[in-house]
Amino acid sequence: MTLQRTTAAAYRVIHAEFTIERVYDAAPARVYAAFADVETKQRWSFCHSEWPVEHVLDFRPGGRETIRTGPPGGIVHLCDALYHDTVPAERIIYSYAMHLDAQRISVSLVTVQLQAEGSGRTRLTLTEQGAYLDDWTDVKGREEGMRLGLDNLAEDLRRPQAA
Template identity: 55%
Template sequence: MATATPPAVPPAVPSTATHATFVIERTYDAAPARVWAAFADREAKQQWFSCMDPSAESHMELDFRVGGREVNRIAMPGGPVHRMEATYWDVVPERRFVYSYAMHVGDAKLSVSLVTVELSPAGAGTRLVFTEQAAFLDGHQEPAERERGTEIGLERLGELLRAESASA
């Protein structure tokens, strides 16, 4: 009697999660209302938000309010689409906002995060504290890479605020 071949076992689905928290602090020479507007206004945020190559094709939707959503899609020439989908949970004008977001590249979900952004007066400027608590999924991205991308975005925010001050 012939023995039956056991059914093939499907490959294991990756199921790792690396947890990380990082805090980035910046002081900008702009009033809290101006820094707030750079996050709350879609046109302003599009100027600084991405850490990607400026030649990338991008699309942004922004509904900056409690329960509002943000969607960012960025496509590098010949590359996959990077997508960030966020929901705003807490918004205290010119002081604090809290949102959660998932980051995808193509069909892969890279991470899910909770972010708190706090603004406070610092002389004539603004102190910003950005805290991200993230679960990086299945080895798709390293926490240090995300932190560096966030630093680049906040550096670009500073450049935008300086340029606006210089032209005022």
Template identity: 50%
Template sequence: MSVPVTHASFSLERRLNAPPSRVFAAFADHASKKKWFGGPPEWYQGESSLDFREGGRETDVGGPVGSWVSTMHAIYHDIVENERIVYSYEMLLDGRRMSVSLSTVELEPDGGGTLLTLTEQGAFFTGSPESDGAQVAGRKEGTGELLDALQKYVDGN
């Protein structure tokens, strides 16, 4: 019997005190992205690569030392400089696919800053509606934490 799938979507917004060009660069430049995208400093940081172009790929591997390993593989589908990034990605936990998502990051000028809107549409595979619901909530929370880290990075804090 196959594992059931749960479909879910969410959107998150952040008002950033940096222009869209700085926010876009934080996604586009690998060295910059590594400063805000990832787990806590005490986590194991494995393979990390970024080919930021339409058709390009990204990989990030890491997790708590001595525990589980999270792997993210992304493909970039649409990039409009300083305005929009659309990518799909799969998340694996210890090599087992947990989800596949389509994400859109939109950047709009907001005074001297940027209004960032991230929308994610996902298919989650964990085996039960209860565990999928927890995974969706965890993904939204984790994505929010990444956007908080992005905000600190681009705001210069």
């Protein structure tokens, strides 16, 4: 299925930015590892747990992450990310393009900053700067998806660590 633009006015770009902060009861190294480890990230980062997912993660500067998902038989949601900077327990910077089927709907730059806050706690600050393309301007939906993922991360960090 190919998505069609609905009007000539649809050829536009909306720029938007949002920032989300969370404080987790886990050390910065553990929060960072939740982004870097493919199995851990699969537990918390997907919006629709009922959808099948293909996920490849190469977490390093120059590495890529690809997530292909969507409702069975429906539109394919593709996230294609490139990691630009990773500083263990401190910072992650990546860019990603989102597609619905073959249609690119946005390109974003994301910065995740981790700061120790008290004993064994981490303040995470995530900032996304996006270019939302054509008819696909649901910035609030994107932010809500990020918030949901970070809430899922809090739940995952409550799991006991493997020895």
